[in-house]
Amino acid sequence: AQKITQTQPGMFVQEKEAVTLDCTYDTSDQSYGLFWYKQPSSGEMIFLIYQGSYDEQNATEGRYSLNFQKARKSANLVISASQLGDSAMYFCAMREFLKAAGNKLTFGGGTRVLVKP
Amino acid sequence: DTGVSQDPRHKITKRGQNVTFRCDPISEHNRLYWYRQTLGQGPEFLTYFQNEAQLEKSRLLSDRFSAERPKGSFSTLEIQRTEQGDSAMYLCASSIGTGRTEAFFGQGTRLTVV
Numbered sequence: 373a374q375k376i377t378q379t380q381p382g383m384f385v386q387e388k389e390a391v392t393l394d395c396t397y398d399t400s401d402q403s404y405g406l407f408w409y410k411q412p413s414s415g416e417m418i419f420l421i422y423q424g425s426y427d428e429q430n431a432t433e434g435r436y437s438l439n440f441q442k443a444r445k446s447a448n449l450v451i452s453a454s455q456l457g458d459s460a461m462y463f464c465a466m467r468e469f470l471k472a473a474g475n476k477l478t479f480g481g482g483t484r485v486l487v488k489p
Numbered sequence: 490d491t492g493v494s495q496d497p498r499h500k501i502t503k504r505g506q507n508v509t510f511r512c513d514p515i516s517e518h519n520r521l522y523w524y525r526q527t528l529g530q531g532p533e534f535l536t537y538f539q540n541e542a543q544l545e546k547s548r549l550l551s552d553r554f555s556a557e558r559p560k561g562s563f564s565t566l567e568i569q570r571t572e573q574g575d576s577a578m579y580l581c582a583s584s585i586g587t588g589r590t591e592a593f594f595g596q597g598t599r600l601t602v603v
Contacts, residue, residue, distance in 0.1 A: 414596060416594055417532070417594035422591060424589055475520065475522075475537050476522065476534040477524075477532075479531030
């Protein structure tokens with residue numbers, strides 16, 4: 373079974389509008405972390421935001437916020453006030469802390485975002 | 490530039506040849522990871538080092554693949570007898586710890602096997 377599922381292969385968003393990228397995850401660990409990365413065409417993975425499974429508040433970093441619904445096992449990324457430079461692939465990833473292999477990140481398939489002027 | 494650097498950025502090789510990639514992590518980071526990313530997919534974990542010790546290897550890492558991190562600094566990933574299916578982006582990442590500490594990625598090495 374997929375550990376990280378991103379159901380939206382691609383999305384268009386109008387400049388200055390908000391966009392929500394979906395991410396659902398599957399784990400039996402009680403302690404885990406969820407990460408979002410941005411990958412522009414240059415290839416580098418850029419860290420955006422982190423949410424821990426025990427964090428009570430939704431994470432926010434500038435224009436990025438994470439809508440964390442633990443019971444539903446979802447961690448959606450919200451990008452507010454989209455900019456042309458936000459056009460990129462976005463990946464949701466999970467790190468399971470209690471497993472013996474607790475160091476690796478497991479990634480979803482990604483969502484391509486294209487911001488229209 | 491103090492980020493993660495990878496060399497080369499692009500590599501084209503003939504099937505059956507050996508290739509080696511290098512990754513220089515952020516200097517104070519003791520953890521180093523290799524991932525493989527094929528077109529249109531998310532990165533897949535290959536292997537992980539803590540200092541010089543290789544602590545985990547994915548089943549994706551066949552016996553044609555070998556990774557080293559001598560002295561716990563830079564790392565190399567070698568692929569022997571390359572196959573067309575090895576064509577992918579190979580990403581290196583480093584971190585100073587686990588938990589909520591994010592991994593910092595390099596720009597990757599794109600391998601094309603012809």
